[in-house]
Amino acid sequence: xxxxxxxxxxxxxxxxxxxxxxxxxxxxxxxxxxxxxxxxxxxxxxxxxxxxxxxxxxxxxxxxxxxxxxxxxxxxxxxxxxxxxxxxxxxxxxxxxxxxxxxxxxxxxxxxxxxxxxxxxxxxxxxxxxxxxxxxxxxxxxxxxxxxxxxxxxxxxxxxxxxxxxxxxxxxxxxxxxxxxxxxxxxxxxxxxxxxxxxxxxxxxxxxxxxxxxxxxxxxxxxxxxxxxxxxxxxxxxxxxxxxxxxxxxxxxxxxxxxxxxxxxxxxxxxxxxxxxxxxxxxxxxxxxxxxxxxxxxx
Amino acid sequence: xxxxxxxxxxxxxxxxxxxxxxxxxxxxxxxxxxxxxxxxxxxxxxxxxxxxxxxxxxxxxxxxxxxxxxxxxxxxxxxxxxxxxxxxxxxxxxxxxxxxxxxxxxxxxxxxxxxxxxxxxxxxxxxxxxxxxxxxxxxxxxxxxxxxxxxxxxxxxxxxxxxxxxxxxxxxxxxxxxxxxxxxxxxxxxxxxxxxxxxxxxxxxxxxxxxxxxxxxxxxxxxxxxxxxxxxxxxxxxxxxxxxxxxxxxxxxxxxxxxxxxxxxxxxxxxxxxxxxxxxxxxxxxxxxxxxxxxxxxxxxxxxxxxxxxxxxxxxxxxxxxxxxxxxxxxxxxxxxxxxxxxxxxxxxxxxxxxxxxxxxxxxxxxxxxxxxxxxxxxxxx
Amino acid sequence: xxxxxxxxxxxxxxxxxxxxxxxxxxxxxxxxxxxxxxxxxxxxxxxxxxxxxxxxxxxxxxxxxxxxxxxxxxxxxxxxxxxxxxxxxxxxxxxxxxxxxxxxxxxxxxxxxxxxxxxxxxxxxxxxxxxxxxxxxxxxxxxxxxxxxxxxxxxxxxxxxxxxxxxxxxxxxxxxxxxxxxxxxxxxxxxxxxxxxxxxxxxxxxxxxxxxxxxxxxxxxxxxxxxxxxxxxxxxxxxxxxxxxxxxxxxxxxxxxxx
Numbered sequence: 001x002x003x004x005x006x007x008x009x010x011x012x013x014x015x016x017x018x019x020x021x022x023x024x025x026x027x028x029x030x031x032x033x034x035x036x037x038x039x040x041x042x043x044x045x046x047x048x049x050x051x052x053x054x055x056x057x058x059x060x061x062x063x064x065x066x067x068x069x070x071x072x073x074x075x076x077x078x079x080x081x082x083x084x085x086x087x088x089x090x091x092x093x094x095x096x097x098x099x100x101x102x103x104x105x106x107x108x109x110x111x112x113x114x115x116x117x118x119x120x121x122x123x124x125x126x127x128x129x130x131x132x133x134x135x136x137x138x139x140x141x142x143x144x145x146x147x148x149x150x151x152x153x154x155x156x157x158x159x160x161x162x163x164x165x166x167x168x169x170x171x172x173x174x175x176x177x178x179x180x181x182x183x184x185x186x187x188x189x190x191x192x193x194x195x196x197x198x199x200x201x202x203x204x205x206x207x208x209x210x211x212x213x214x215x216x217x218x219x220x221x222x223x224x225x226x227x228x229x230x231x232x233x234x235x236x237x238x239x240x241x242x243x244x245x246x247x248x249x250x251x252x253x254x255x256x257x258x259x260x261x262x263x264x265x266x267x268x269x270x271x272x273x274x275x276x277x278x279x280x281x282x283x284x285x286x287x288x289x290x291x292x293x294x295x296x297x298x299x
Numbered sequence: 300x301x302x303x304x305x306x307x308x309x310x311x312x313x314x315x316x317x318x319x320x321x322x323x324x325x326x327x328x329x330x331x332x333x334x335x336x337x338x339x340x341x342x343x344x345x346x347x348x349x350x351x352x353x354x355x356x357x358x359x360x361x362x363x364x365x366x367x368x369x370x371x372x373x374x375x376x377x378x379x380x381x382x383x384x385x386x387x388x389x390x391x392x393x394x395x396x397x398x399x400x401x402x403x404x405x406x407x408x409x410x411x412x413x414x415x416x417x418x419x420x421x422x423x424x425x426x427x428x429x430x431x432x433x434x435x436x437x438x439x440x441x442x443x444x445x446x447x448x449x450x451x452x453x454x455x456x457x458x459x460x461x462x463x464x465x466x467x468x469x470x471x472x473x474x475x476x477x478x479x480x481x482x483x484x485x486x487x488x489x490x491x492x493x494x495x496x497x498x499x500x501x502x503x504x505x506x507x508x509x510x511x512x513x514x515x516x517x518x519x520x521x522x523x524x525x526x527x528x529x530x531x532x533x534x535x536x537x538x539x540x541x542x543x544x545x546x547x548x549x550x551x552x553x554x555x556x557x558x559x560x561x562x563x564x565x566x567x568x569x570x571x572x573x574x575x576x577x578x579x580x581x582x583x584x585x586x587x588x589x590x591x592x593x594x595x596x597x598x599x600x601x602x603x604x605x606x607x608x609x610x611x612x613x614x615x616x617x618x619x620x621x622x623x624x625x626x627x628x629x630x631x632x633x634x635x636x637x638x639x640x641x642x643x644x645x646x647x648x649x650x651x652x653x654x655x656x657x658x659x660x661x662x663x664x665x666x667x668x669x670x671x672x673x674x675x676x677x678x679x680x681x
Numbered sequence: 682x683x684x685x686x687x688x689x690x691x692x693x694x695x696x697x698x699x700x701x702x703x704x705x706x707x708x709x710x711x712x713x714x715x716x717x718x719x720x721x722x723x724x725x726x727x728x729x730x731x732x733x734x735x736x737x738x739x740x741x742x743x744x745x746x747x748x749x750x751x752x753x754x755x756x757x758x759x760x761x762x763x764x765x766x767x768x769x770x771x772x773x774x775x776x777x778x779x780x781x782x783x784x785x786x787x788x789x790x791x792x793x794x795x796x797x798x799x800x801x802x803x804x805x806x807x808x809x810x811x812x813x814x815x816x817x818x819x820x821x822x823x824x825x826x827x828x829x830x831x832x833x834x835x836x837x838x839x840x841x842x843x844x845x846x847x848x849x850x851x852x853x854x855x856x857x858x859x860x861x862x863x864x865x866x867x868x869x870x871x872x873x874x875x876x877x878x879x880x881x882x883x884x885x886x887x888x889x890x891x892x893x894x895x896x897x898x899x900x901x902x903x904x905x906x907x908x909x910x911x912x913x914x915x916x917x918x919x920x921x922x923x924x925x926x927x928x929x930x931x932x933x934x935x936x937x938x939x940x
Contacts, residue, residue, distance in 0.1 A: 029769040033762040037784045041822050080678050087862035106698045109691040130879045131807045131926045132706055134901050140705035146542035150722050166544055167528040175826040231790050236859045239792020250526045251681045256794045287790050342894035347908050367894045370904055384811035388893040534909030561719045
């Protein structure tokens with residue numbers, strides 16, 4: 001360790017300098033990510049948000065830079081945009097709930113019951129779908145749920161009547177829950193795995209049985225994981241516009257579809273930006289609340 | 300740390316309000332002297348079925364221009380793609396008549412020198428300088444192919460061939476109907492109303508007063524509960540028919556051809572009310588970086604052989620009548636089937652897509668704009 | 682310990698979730714061997730013809746290569762910036778710490794369409810033509826948080842006393858980092874980088890807005906799906922990627938598990 005003791009070399013000197021001046025090394029750590037996020041991402045969001053106060057000339061289709069609240073007014077008052085926003089948020093909430101229910105027992109099994117080898121296999125299995133194209137998986141569901149699809153083929157084979165799920169909001173619910181499920185399982189698992197085993201035992205020693213241990217100890221301690229997972233499932237559903245196109249039916253448009261249509265189609269970026277502030281504000285509030293329960297630590 | 304981001308955002312915002320160009324206008328000609336060596340690349344935006352390997356691969360080999368294809372399913376998407384990233388991402392677009400003027404007036408496309416495209420002289424007379432792609436003698440687009448939007452049905456499920464668009468508006472096939480997810484679909488409803496409710500006084504399905512537009516919206520809203528799905532991609536409709544989710548719907552002939560190739564027993568027709576349709580033009584981006592390859596491509600796709608391949612593959616009619624014999628070579632009788640032997644009368648039956656403008660042809664400003672149509676369509680879909 | 686019945690029920694539930702997760706993927710895998718290019722059900726014949734055809738498709742290879750290049754560079758940027766941010770946040774309380782941790786999470790917490798639109802208008806505003814680099818910038822932006830979270834979680838578990846002990850025996854800060862801190866976080870870096878790459882590799886929505894005329898692999902797949910003619914090739918690609926990545930993913934998590 002002689003080399004280490006002397007601490008020679010340029011890196012060594014730099015290191016000592018940074019050690020003596022913690023402020024300097026902190027600045028060195030802080031500056032790159034802050035510059036990236038601030039100069040690119042936050043600036044881009046600001047550009048978008050400002051555009052929401054502009055309007056589009058009806059005749060030429062050009063963006064007019066006069067300050068107006070007209071776009072927000074339309075978003076707020078038009079029943080159709082309210083309906084679509086409500087549908088999107090309701091679906092995102094439903095998907096989040098569904099995924100939480102599906103994920104929790106599995107994450108619990110992985111963290112508490114499975115042995116190390118099985119646990120590793122399960123983690124791999126949960127993450128692996130993320131490596132197979134999201135689009136291809138959504139598309140596969142279309143083949144499953146179609147009128148003459150795999151599901152109805154199986155049902156009819158069992159002598160049951162076919163289900164007409166294809167191209168409905170039910171289909172969207174199933175597909176969204178499916179697609180984002182790994183994003184819920186992983187943080188819940190991470191949270192459960194962190195609970196020391198002796199917490200369970202201590203609680204049981206004190207007379208807490210099954211359900212009580214669960215409600216009083218496990219659930220509160222796994223809350224950050226559930227909330228972290230819900231950030232993913234909620235926001236990913238909120239911002240999607242491809243799944244509604246692929247598996248939705250009539251009346252399945254999402255906020256994302258309207259935004260996408262306005263960006264491209266009408267070239268009405270101001271209106272698209274104004275409508276996009278709905279999920280933006282929702283997620284900002286959600287994140288603020290999520291941080292308070294410590295969800296950021298297990299994402 | 301907040302201050303960094305805030306300051307950057309404010310700087311960005313301030314400069315943004317000054318940077319964008321004020322008003323777009325049609326671009327002035329900037330013709331190349333001759334078609335020289337290709338740039339090696341060509342980026343095109345095309346309708347699904349407009350850039351098949353059958354004719355793109357030979358072009359790549361012959362010209363040395365590698366073709367990057369991007370597919371679009373609506374005129375709106377095409378306009379968006381041509382404008383994406385400030386324009387210049389794509390060189391050519393196969394725009395329909397309802398996108399062409401938007402692209403011309405938006406300053407997104409540049410005039411073409413037809414002297415460099417010899418086949419242009421052979422085109423059908425009314426497709427050489429049609430008003431939707433030629434402005435003040437400048438050719439912003441080169442006509443390509445045209446055809447009608449058809450009524451398609453599954454002949455195994457529907458024995459008696461429908462002859463009217465009423466088939467997709469009444470309850471007989473409730474839950475098994477599909478129509479395009481496209482605001483221009485309002486024109487189809489208007490065309491139907493033009494024939495069935497003359498009292499409304501619709502003369503052109505693309506020029507609707509507010510009252511006429513409202514009537515079309517009412518019809519479409521009544522239709523909505525009967526719809527299985529509004530198809531956004533041509534493949535959507537193909538799938539709907541293949542898997543039995545839909546048995547009748549508004550389609551392009553392309554879907555009929557594709558489904559027949561997949562052994563689904565479908566048929567299509569232009570119903571008695573007539574049909575809307577498209578007349579497509581290739582247009583060159585104002586900011587194209589591959590002008591030589593683009594001209595090579597324009598010449599290539601204007602040739603009788605490619606025009607014939609395209610026509611038969613998609614189920615439409617070429618702009619170049621010399622394609623007739625080539626069509627018959629590929630599929631006997633196809634020249635007559637697609638009316639290239641008597642194009643003029645057929646051409647008149649089709650109400651070609653136009654962009655609805657607030658100013659009607661009679662000069663009055665009481666027509667509804669495309670923006671109105673888009674909002675109306677959103678209300679229909681819910 | 683949980684009662685036996687509880688454990689059995691949890692095991693059954695886990696199996697059912699796995700079936701749900703892999704059912705559609707299994708269907709994709711089966712269709713990759715479908716003799717016909719029409720995806721009807723049930724399947725009438727099997728064939729291996731789509732594998733050589735997919736590999737021979739120049740567009741697929743170009744898209745795959747672009748996705749790999751974009752993913753690697755975006756992941757590298759994300760690893761560098763995410764690690765910086767994690768160390769900075771771990772360093773204790775300083776003004777703006779909360780804001781940084783919030784800003785880093787934003788790109789993944791905000792709907793993709795907002796991130797995409799915002800970046801797109803930003804590039805247009807600076808007259809940056811959409812290109813390979815705009816794809817990389819977009820991907821790196823939402824990948825930072827993945828690395829950041831992994832590294833931060835690990836730093837919180839590594840006792841600070843370890844680094845102090847190292848300094849006490851006379852190791853310089855650089856040496857301490859290289860010999861003590863880095864080995865402690867290296868597996869977290871691997872897991873974070875892997876997940877970041879996976880995210881970049883399959884991203885569609887942001888990429889739609891930040892890619893120009895080039896196709897990444899997911900964009901090519903979207904094109905194939907909407908065209909409806911090259912679906913067998915899509916299935917082959919999905920299956921091939923799964924097979925190729927399964928072992929590295931398993932290995933990476935194995936490494937993270939033995940601490």
